Amino acid sequence: MLSRQFQTLLQLQKSTTTTHLLQLHSLIIKTALDRDQYFISKFIQTSCSVSIDFTRFIFDSLLPLDPPPPVFAFNTIIREYSKSSAPIESVKLFSQLQMVGLKPDKFTFPFVLKSCGRCSIVGVGGAVHSLIYKMGFDSDRYIGNTLLRMYSGCGVIGLAKQVFDEMCDRDVVSWSSMIAGYVACSCPLDALIVFQNMKSVDENPNSVTLVSLLSASTHLLNIHIGMSIHSQIIVTGIRLGVALGTALLEMYSKCGHIEAAFQVFNSLEEKNLQSWTIMISGLADHGRGEDAISLFTKMEENGLKPDSMSFSGILSACSHLGLVEKGKRYFDQMVKIYGIKPTTEHYGCMVDMLGRAGMIEEAYKVIKKMPMEPNSVMLRSFICACKNHGEVVCLDENLRKLLLQIEPDIGANYVLAACVSSASEKWNDVATLRDAMKGRGLKKAPGCSWVEVNSKPSVRSFNQL
DNA sequence: ATAGGGTTAG
Numbered sequence: 066m067l068s069r070q071f072q073t074l075l076q077l078q079k080s081t082t083t084t085h086l087l088q089l090h091s092l093i094i095k096t097a098l099d100r101d102q103y104f105i106s107k108f109i110q111t112s113c114s115v116s117i118d119f120t121r122f123i124f125d126s127l128l129p130l131d132p133p134p135p136v137f138a139f140n141t142i143i144r145e146y147s148k149s150s151a152p153i154e155s156v157k158l159f160s161q162l163q164m165v166g167l168k169p170d171k172f173t174f175p176f177v178l179k180s181c182g183r184c185s186i187v188g189v190g191g192a193v194h195s196l197i198y199k200m201g202f203d204s205d206r207y208i209g210n211t212l213l214r215m216y217s218g219c220g221v222i223g224l225a226k227q228v229f230d231e232m233c234d235r236d237v238v239s240w241s242s243m244i245a246g247y248v249a250c251s252c253p254l255d256a257l258i259v260f261q262n263m264k265s266v267d268e269n270p271n272s273v274t275l276v277s278l279l280s281a282s283t284h285l286l287n288i289h290i291g292m293s294i295h296s297q298i299i300v301t302g303i304r305l306g307v308a309l310g311t312a313l314l315e316m317y318s319k320c321g322h323i324e325a326a327f328q329v330f331n332s333l334e335e336k337n338l339q340s341w342t343i344m345i346s347g348l349a350d351h352g353r354g355e356d357a358i359s360l361f362t363k364m365e366e367n368g369l370k371p372d373s374m375s376f377s378g379i380l381s382a383c384s385h386l387g388l389v390e391k392g393k394r395y396f397d398q399m400v401k402i403y404g405i406k407p408t409t410e411h412y413g414c415m416v417d418m419l420g421r422a423g424m425i426e427e428a429y430k431v432i433k434k435m436p437m438e439p440n441s442v443m444l445r446s447f448i449c450a451c452k453n454h455g456e457v458v459c460l461d462e463n464l465r466k467l468l469l470q471i472e473p474d475i476g477a478n479y480v481l482a483a484c485v486s487s488a489s490e491k492w493n494d495v496a497t498l499r500d501a502m503k504g505r506g507l508k509k510a511p512g513c514s515w516v517e518v519n520s521k522p523s524v525r526s527f528n529q530l
Numbered sequence: 531a532t533a534g535g536g537t538t539a540g
Contacts, residue, residue, distance in 0.1 A: 106532060137532065144533080175534045210535045241536045248537095276537035283538090312538050339538065346540080377540055410540050442540095 182218025217246030420450025
C-alpha cells in the first residue's frame with residue numbers, strides 16, 4: 066500500500082550527507098507526504114536511528130503545519146533525546162507538543178521523565194508529575210516506575226519512596242528501581258530493607274535487582290550479605306551475565322576476597338572493559354601489583370581499549386610496586402596514545418608514586434603543574450612523603466595549610482600537619498594542637514598521650530567525636 | 531497501524 070516513493074525515501078534516508086537529506090526534504094514536500102500522518106510517524110521513527118540532528122531538522126519544518134505532526138512523531142524524538150547527550154531537548158519538545166495544541170499520551174511521559182532525571186531538574190519533573198496526575202495516567206505502571214526513577218535520579222529519594230509507597234501494583238522493576246535508588250543515594254541499608262519487604266510479598270528478584278543488591282553489599286563492605294546474594298544467584302540458576310558477574314567480582318574484591326573475585330572473573334563467559342578494570346584495580350589494591358600489570362597487558366592484547374578508570378588501576382599498581390619509570394610510561398601512554406585527559410586521581414597516583422620513591426621535588430612539580438587544585442588524598446600522600454623522607458618542614462607550607470582548610474574535621478590531618486610543621490606555626494606545641502582540635506570538635510583518642518601524639522603520630526592517635 | 535520502565539566504578 067505504501068508507494069514506491071516511500072521506499073525510495075527510506076533508502077535515501079540511509080545516506081546521511083547534507084545534500085541527500087535536503088533532497089529528501091524537498092521530495093517529502095513535493096509529494097505531499099508531509100500531509101500523511103502515518104508516513105511522518107514511520108519516517109521519523111526510521112530517521113531517528115540514522116541521525117537525530119537531521120531528523121530534528123525535518124521535524125522542525127513539519128512543526129508549523131496544520132495539523133501538527135502526530136504525537137507518535139513527538140514521542141519518537143523525545144525518546145531519542147532522552148538517551149542522547151542533550152536530554153534537555155526532550156523537555157523542550159514536550160512543551161512544544163503542548164503548545165501546538167496536542168496532548169501527551171502514556172508513551173510520552175516515560176521518555177520525558179527519563180530526561181528530567183538525567184538533567185536533574187526536579188522542578189520540571191514535579192510539574193510533569195502533576196500533569197500525569199491531572200490526566201489520570203498515575204495508575205500506569207510504566208509511568209509510576211519512571212516517576213520513581215526521575216525522583217531518585219534527581220537525588221530526592223523521599224519523593225521516590227512516596228511514589229513507590231503509593232503505587233498500587235508494583236512489579237519487579239518497581240522494586241529494583243527503589244533498591245537502585247537507595248544504593249545511588251548511599252543508603253545501602255535501606256536498599257536491603259526494601260529487599261526484605263520484596264521477599265515478604267513473594268516478588269522474585271532478577272539479575273538487575275541482584276546487581277543493585279551486590280552494589281549495596283559492596284558499599285557496606287559486608288561480605289556475608291554479598292555471599293548470601295551469591296548463593297541466591299547459584300540456587301535460582303540466574304545466568305552470570307557481564308553486569309551481574311562484574312558486580313559480584315567487585316563485591317568480593319572490595320570486601321577483601323581477591324581470590325574469590327579472581328575466580329568469578331575467570332568464570333565469566335563474557336567480560337567487558339569494566340570487568341577487566343575492576344579486576345585490575347582490585348589486584349592493585351590488594352598489593353598484587355605484578356598481577357595487575359600482567360592482567361592489564363592481557364586486556365590490551367584482547368583488543369580492549371583501557372579508559373580513564375583502567376589507568377587509575379594500573380598507575381596505582383605501579384605506585385605500590387615503586388615502578389616509577391613504568392608508571393611514567395603508562396601516564397604518557399594514557400595521554401598521548403589514548404588521548405585521555407588525566408584527572409585528579411591520575412595526578413594523585415603520580416604524586417604518590419614519586420613521593421614513595423623519595424622524589425619529593427618531582428612530586429611537588431606534578432602538583433604545581435597540574436591544571437586543578439590538589440585534593441586531600443593527594444596532599445596527605447605528599448605530606449606523608451615529606452615526613453617519611455626526612456623533611457622536617459613541608460616543602461610548601463601552603464599545601465599543609467590547604468589540607469587543613471579542605472578537611473578541617475579529620476583528626477589525622479592535624480597529626481600529619483604537626484609532623485611537618487614549620488617553626489613559625491607551632492603545631493608541635495601541644496597546647497596549640499589541642500586547641501585547634503577542640504575548636505573542630507575533635508578529641509584525642511583515649512590511652513594516647515599528647516607526648517605520644519607529638520612524637521609518634523599515627524592515624525589511630527585521634528578519634529573523631 | 532508504528533512505541534514504554536530497572537543494573538556496575540576512584
